[in-house]
Amino acid sequence: MPKREIAELLRGSVGVGTDVAVRGWVRTRRDSKAGLSFLQINDGSCFASLQVVADGTLPNYAQEIQHLGSGCAVTVRGELVESMGRGQSVEIRATEIAVEGWVDDADTYPISPKRHSFEFLREVAHLRPRTNTFGAVARVRNCLAQAVHRFFDASGYLWIHTPIITASDTEGAGELFRVSTLDLAHLPRDADGAPDFSRDFFGREAFLTVSGQLNVEAYCLALSKVYTFGPTFRAENSNTSRHLAEFWMIEPETAFADLSDNADLAEALLKHLFRTVLEERADDMEFFAQRIHPDAISRLQAVVDQPFERMTYAEAVRALQDAKKKFAFEVSWGADLQSEHERYLTEEYVRRPVVVTNYPKGIKPFYMRLDDGGETVAAMDVLAPGIGEIVGGSQREERLDVLDSRLVECGIDPAPYGWYRDLRRYGTVPHAGFGLGLERTISYVSGMANVRDVIPFPRTPGSADF
RNA sequence: UCCUCAGUAGCUCAAUGGUAGAGCAUCCGGCUGUUAACCGGAGGGUUGUAGGUUCGAGUCCUACCUGAGGAGCCA
Helix, strand or coil, X not given: CXXXXXXXXXXXXXXXXXXXXXXXXXXXXXXXCCCEEEEEEECCCCCCCEEEEEECCCCCCCCCHHHCCCCCEEEXXXXXXXXXXXXXXXXXXXXXXXXXXXXXXXXCCCCCCCCCCHHHHHHCCCCHHHCHHHHHHHHHHHHHHHHHHHHHHHCCCEECCCCCEECCCCCCCCCCCECCCCCHHHCCECCCCCECHHHCCCCCCCEECCCCHHHHHHHHHHXXXXXXXXXXXXXXXXXXXCCCCEEEEXXXXXXXXXXXXXXHHHHHHHHHHHHHXXXXXXXXXXXXXXXHCCCHHHXXXXXXXXXXXXXXXXXXXXHHHHCCCCCCCCCCCCCCCCHHHHHHHHHHHCCCCEEEEEEEHHHCCCCECECCCCCEEEEEEEEEXXXXXXXXXXXXXXXXXXXHHHHHHCCCCCHHHHHHHHHHHCCCCCEEEEEEEHHHHHHHHHCCCCHHHCCCCCCECCECCC
């Protein structure tokens, strides 16, 4: 008897009348005193559960089946039949139900068949994938990750596995987590009494990466079209619904490309991701639209159907200054846009994703290409309704002399950047790239308001359970 | 890190400074090709922690802990 995924059976790819076996976990049991029970079985292969009809004549009916409850693991064998009830087209008429794993104490099993707050479910992160919501999030997350690779592969980009451990502590993007094997209780000291990192594992200080960008630029300037996709770490004490200490980031880098090409790529990537998830995870998206965010589907559809708005930072500042809305922070040229400003632009001013470009150089890092005029850099942020900044990127400074003066201007010691400067010494070309936060993308797609609920085991300040 | 709010049954929440309750979940019984099932019953509590005010504190005060929302930082 072939074992089947529930998704296959509900898709109709197995004929009615076939003997099948399914394995999964009981969601609910409903008894009929007419002498049969109905089990909803879910195996995670799709959003829906499969109804199993258990007749009272089954040998373990009274002993076992009538005591099955939410969370129990079972193997069901039987015939796939057209359902006599409403609500599902097919069901399994069981000939055998084997209990694989009981629920130890149904009274305290956290995932009872009722509504739970996301805050509570975070405390049982090892069990929350058994809920409708977190099953859907997991499938959508997988769908998006697979779509990222398919998009880049089809576009001729190479996936570059940039290092997780980095020796540079001055990449300019936030606080870093230290990687060390030194004995903290007996820390070796140098002559000045400072920790002697020459005795550390790598013979120097080392950290977890905050971005694969600098490394991937090296491969970009040889292989033309490359991207990284992996975990990223920031030791910022950020306590918001949009920040994690460990998150996944997608960072493409394109040679012979300028800022406009870069924005085109970001737009094409986002549209591809949204189109794919609407198509391949229609069941989960339907759930998100019904229970999580009413516009979950319609707003993705809208993004896919129309071009992104584009405006320069200067235009954005003007729009904000002309806005009737009162902001807590005043808008003036030279200052970074506040969250409230970004939100106004994308949610009220253009009401869809918007690419803001050419920010003042003073608020952007050294590696962004200086624009003609010398006041702005070729930076771009993609702002999306509901989450704000979803993409941050730029055309990179490919001119060695300008890069050097920018390093000085930003007060950065050029010494550790020898290899990065080499890329400008030997066959430099214009190139551009950006970072797309996977969790923020999932958050936007699903309508899940907190990125802690779109990653399996969230790491945030003061919290690394599981 | 800063500001604001919240911690009461397994969960979601009530309770004027005066006997701690409901719904859901769980268990038991009834009913039904059921499907957010329905009806009845039962068990379930050191009110986040430590102090303080008061005849009396879930409620008021102080500190701390935890969580959430917002800000900053950013993806």
